[in-house]
Amino acid sequence: MDYTGLRPRSGAEQRRQTDADRARTVDSLTALRAGLRQLPPKGPGNFLLATWNIREFGGNKFRGRIDDALYCIAECISRFDLVAVQEVRQDLVALKRVMRLLGRDWDYIYTDVSFADAGNGERLAFVFNRSRVRFTGLAGELVLPSKAATELVAQIARTPFLCGFQSGWAKFNLCTVHIYYGEGKKDDPKRIEEIDLTAKLLADKAKSYVNLETSADYSPENLVLLGDFNIFGREDATFQALTENKFVIPEPLLRQTKGSNVAQDKFYDQIAFFKETRGIKAISAGVFDFYKYVFNDPKLYKDVMPPKAAFNTWRTYQMSDHLIMWTEFDVDKTDLYLKSLAREHSGETAAGGAATTAKKKTTKKVAKKVAKKARKAPAE
Template identity: 45%
Template sequence: MPYYAGLRNISDLEVRKRIIDGLKRLRAQLGGAQGVPERSATGTLLLATWNIREFDSGKYGYRDEEAYFYIVEIISRFDLIAIQEVRGGLYPLQHVKQLLGDDWDFLVTDVTLGDAGNGERMAYLYDKRKVNFNGLAAELVLPRGRTEPAEPVQLARSPYIASFRSGWAYLTLATVHIYYGTARKVDPRRLAEITELGKTIAANAAQFSAAPQRTPGQPPEPDNLILLGDFNIFALGDATLEAIKQAGFEIPQALQNIPGSNVAKNKHYDQIAYYRKLSRLKPTGRAGVFDFFESVYRKADEAAYATTRAEKPGRSFTDWRTYRISDHLPMWIELGTDDTDAYLDTLL
């Protein structure tokens, strides 16, 4: 459970009550039928990905404690989460970790330079009681072809690869924020980035494994290579998603039957996909996106934020609130990590 002692420092009692009411609604929604499954001490992993809009660039006003409380309450419901669009300094992640407590930690990239990269970082947040960092953390740069003198298409934001262990399973995650470009379902650069990314990751899958080598000279323990993040995929049938599949990645069935991950739930920007097959990691059938605007920064609450919005005018409330939380909904999947029975069978 996050630490909410900071609520005592909010002297405006009306604001404090608003935050408390919002947290209570949010907690009830998270624990409800359309929320997120309860975390287990062992046996399952709740894996998520979330693009947190301009986190925290100060565009249309820096986030206040209210927004952080809501963001942290959501993050705390997962075991391991990839975060995209972290901006500038490390304060946002440091403050989130402070509110989550000492059981949590994060990994983060440097800032992506250049206009296309938007000065962004990518990060992983994880609960050390459930997830162990396995030592591998690197940003991916696409290789130059042997017969091609020109530089290959580089991703506007370097994918961030990191390895973890949870239960019996070893995971290598690669989180991405693919170039958006034009507002059409197949932007040429976006498709090129996804295509080259899929090919490169697939061709070098063995090199990204950080699973232990049990016996010298023998293959290492099977790993699970998972792509996740903001692919800016418009629809499930688009060429952008097909490029991932053609490279050998699979979308878990549970994630193929959920709404889109944008606020309107009609775009499938965010995805989680695994390479070829999973080892000692089994989807439980539970997955989804979580719509936090049903509980906080609701349209019915617009009048309560009139003073705050006046400090940075020019946006409708519907748009402004996406800079408080996000214009993306967190996407999650529950995975089983207990492979004890299968292991015992191998000893017969």
């Protein structure tokens, strides 16, 4: 993280952001970092994957985001290895500012804006730490074939975005989505249809993205569908549309009883694997509630909030109306790789020994035939 912008300034920079503003931001980051320390630390063998709908990221509602929010968003992202981000708007200034704060080790890849009727002018993005994650080169948007389209859904409004990454020994083909919300009903028919069609298309194309037949134990491939599904509850038809197409939730995440909206009573966001977590282990998972640490005291922001703005609404346009869903995986397969090499070496040694033994037997058999023929030959 680049914190140099928080140093005392003078002149035009001082007029834009006062020392009091910077002091507030420093206090916020200090509290947030203390909360983030409760998450698993990054290690040589783990991978921390997260999904986060950052509300109207790049929008100008309530005059846009203040510096506190951009620093806090960057601080949250920095705690993970890769974050799928939804609701990125056409204006990329906020995203690029966050990338500068994250520093040189971080990179991103994003779609163009959606111009569909319900696309809301949004992008989808992946933000990742290059020192921990490698982009494999796979990138594309999922488009429904005409035969898959229905009367209700001709095309997914916010086109799902799929990219390939590798962390440690494990390969992840991640497809992030922001599914139709509609009127806020728990089982909106169009929402069910979008989830069903997306999951079905990915399931049908699974062999294009992962080796389902002979994936090596030490280099497993995984197909993951993650993002904002606007699922209200796990008993809803929207959730069933995901699981009925062979997508499963990692067990540590499934055990979580709190949702990812601010009230934590809705299961909007999901991280689901096609059939299984192949060759990797989900160690832990959860939903990180940043409001426990920042943007929880209206008095601190009375001088920067627009007049008459309701604090609880305003703060969701600073941080978000979604919390961060995350999962930790064990991706160190060095021991399995070494065992595979040992098996290969053992097999080669055994095969070499068998060949030598067979050669000796053949030589002896030939020698006996020659001797026998010599004994039968008439003497001259």
